Amino acid sequence: MTGVKHMKWWGWGVDGVAFHYEDKPRFAPFVLEKVGLDITTPGRQPLQFDELTVPASQLTEDLRGQLREIVGEDQVVTEDLERVVHAKGKSVRDLVRIRAGKLGRVPDVVVYPGSHEEVQSLVKFAVDNDLVLIPFGGGSNIAGSLEAPLNEQRTIISVDLGRLDQVLSLDDDAGLATIQAGAQGPDLEEQLNRRGWTLGHFPDSFTHSTLGGWVATRSSGMQSDKYGDIADITRGLRMATPEGTLELRPLPSTSTGPSVREMVLGSEGRLGIITEVTVQVHRVPEVREIQAYFFPSFAAGIRAMHDIARSEAQVTVSRVSDDRETAFSFATQKQSKGMSKYVTAGLMKFLEARGWDIDQLAMSFIGFEGSKSHVTRQKAMVKALIAPHGGFGVGQGPGALYDQKKFDTPYIRDFLLDRGAAADVSETAAPWSKLKPLYDGVIAAAEKAMAEVEREGYIMCHLSHSYHSGACLYFTFAIADDSPDVLQRYDVLKRAVQEAFIAGGGTLSHHHAVGVEHSPWMEADISPVGVQMISSLFNGVDPKQNLNPGKVVHTGQPGISVLSDEQ
Template identity: 40%
Template sequence: MSDYVEGKSRWWGWGNLDQRFDVENRENLIPFLESNLGMDLGSERFSDPNLDEIELPEPLLPGNALDELGKLCGPENVSTSKFDRVSRSMGKSYRDLLRFRMRRIDRAVDVVVWPRKEDEVEAVLRLAEKEKLAVIPFGGGSSVTGGVEPMVKDKAGVISMDLARMNRVKRIDATSQTAVIEAGALGPEIEEQLNAQGFTLGHFPESFDHSALGGWIATRASGRQSTGYGDIEDMVLALRMVTPRGVVDTRKVPSTAAGPSILQMCMGSEGFLGVITEATMRIRPLPEVLDYRGLIFRNFAAGVDAVREMMQRGLVPTCVRLSDRSETALAQAFRSTAGPKWKRKAENAALKILATRGYSFDDGAFMVLGLEGERETVEDMKAEILSLCRKIGGFHLGASPGRQWYRSRHDTAYFREQLINWGVMVDTLETATTWDNLLHLYGEVRNALRAAIEGEAGESLVACHVSHVYREGASLYYTFFAPMAGEGEEEAQWERAKRAASEAIMEHGGTISHHHGVGYEHAPWMRREVGEISLKAIEAVKRVMDPEGIMNPGKLIPVG
């Protein structure tokens, strides 16, 4: 079902209205941030907007296009309501959340359509091409790169095609361990249907509750357990994608040598070529055991060595996440202080003893290690990995820190809502590189962010972790905080930080995106990312599949 329901959904931000981040039971968190940012938190710079505060022009739709859409999909599956249009006109990037709080939408979609089957998707695209309407495929709306925002200059109107009513697991093949899943299915809907038959997809991004299969595939997403289960492109066996010039239907085979991969071309296409309607996904039996635990290393470099060693020895965990010094200290501040006082005192005493041995959460590197699978396999793998980490200087903290991370792994996005209202710039960005370059790239991007932020804000907190790990290298995921710039300068402040980090990534051997995608925010760096000839090849495919340019205009390809 749709992830956007009036009165339930936080359309200006993350998630649902009945969910919030528990600050009260994290007594150290606010003092930690105030100390690092040099500001007092608690006073409201922004308030949550009301829908009636948003000015929205009347829908721009030619002739009887609205009636035609109703005939194609059913009038109950077409809407021009203010709530439906506003909630699908921007995603969840810092820039998006900032503009919502400023009561500003630069360009709204004109109509929302919910097709129920692939035939209706095809019919809507035919109508859109005839009437010169742009079409933006919409899954959960969790894009942080501007992927769902209308960027339209020469079209008569904009359709947001919400696939929420195409949300079924259509077939499960237990013999081949595959499932045919419609593209509008949200993460919880997929897992509920698969789990009932004893399977899992194993894709659990931070946006899991509020993102859909089609969006995952269209942006080449990665889940937090991707080290063991693979990135989304590793899970896709085949897919169907409706383009304005026909349906791409890739063959359901485990591998093929039949020329360049059309499947790979469709993955990562971000609605720029067509609408992914369903995919045949590789699934796995539900794990017997989920074992998550914590370790700490004396420094980030030692932890990186441990992660590289385990991967290159074939000791592949389901999840491994290594925080640098700043994120380790932040993780400690995030730790819940709920529960009996004696328990907290005991934990603090243990941390002090650890610090005397050189394992400090102020200076060290915290690792989350997750193993899932059959009990015997998990136990054997755990023993080998812990032995390796111990030899490299890691200290095993036990299961409690891992369990706490696992329980709260989808909660932190809610805290961003409160921080922005308090006047904190907070955003994330990510990249990836090979092991030989990882520490160099880590330092260069961190320094670029600090220089861009501190030149005007005076204080900042830049934290990073290694995750989404491979034999050859890993992803670097940054979170940065700073006091927000003065009124009218907030967006420009963020743009300077984003540009500085992106330039450092390109200059020092990273990729402009490991798993967030391109949208329009990363498009300016695509020429440097793939090269001129490859960019022309992408444009040529666009001309074949979407000659009138109706599919998600302004994304993926740099303008000018």
């Protein structure tokens, strides 16, 4: 009908693609030891779609007719599957509830506008008729930014930007591209690559997320060390608002009062619907490499990343995993065969002979791009920088494997959910001086929470997205619990992690946005006055809360979403 691609309604990615452990001999024993979960038993499948009780659409025929006049008859959809797909994102809370048939407040209609003008007409139509609009990109959000308030009585329209997926213009001299907001990562890159350019923005959700979604949530990509976060990449934009079209020209810098661009970044649809973004782009590099390194400990790896960040080295990726995540990565590898099996064993013996505790080993990936001579120089600089910290290069092979599989990790979460474990991620950022103490505090808080709920679990971390003053710490955690009240125990763990971020001097979210999952901690992060400023901005632009209500700021308690009665 519309030709727009969507993920499956009950999990990540597309049907027919899934995580398999059978060719990874160390994975099942690892999960059994760390989480107490026997993954060799058959998984519990989600409900079939026809087993769901989908609330009937509240769209009246009069409103349907007016929507058809705006976007066209074929672009107004009320089928149950479409409405369920657009009801939630892909947070662990979303997936646990939707797999159990707890759908919450489902949009009454999904519309697919084909131009900025149609989106602007939809915004005006919603405000004039006191309806609710929720913008939808790829549906990958994990912060609760997509679902409607449970008690929302007004007609809810999900505005899917999937038809707005084109690179509209490219300024070769300025290195600027204007791109429609509904363009998903792979399609966007393919269009740019054909002309010799790249955006360089590769978040974990890259294969199923959109440019507009990246801007609306202040996304970061795996190569942000070189290309910057989406806030750095975004130079101009076009947005449909209740007051008309906001046009921000792609100027290199301005001194024209508070930045409206910054107000839009991270606004999650509360101020309007982004339809076009002008971004800075770069020529596709001649050489691109991801090299792997080992460090004797996570602390040593952090110090090495700090030295790289404040040096003249220009890397695209600077990532180092703690010993927990390194062990997990080894457990997900396929069986080594032939010479590689003996090389791996020999390497471990070599490191042990150097006095390394293999159980504390930290694996790192560092990326290089540019001309051949530039990459050669950068690798030499990094080698010299990491040597004082015990860093040891292990070649391009592991890095190439990481590069190939970097977007597949979310499929593991679905696999674990099928077998009774709830897994999630939370990330923060803090100054270099606070990173290791913050890390220690989060690990301790998480383990205390798991003991409190009397469930086995696991938490691991990696450092990524380095800056001059600090870096991002990205935590992944899971608890074994297949009971109906798993989310109650998950909330205890999630709350412990988030509060440890704030206590350790970090932010509540580095790049996964606020939504409703993180909004209870906003006052602790930006102060009560900061929250009041944001509230005043939202209320001034959207006084009747027609635009994605309840996101970013709300009055809920920590760890408890005001949007749901299923905890």
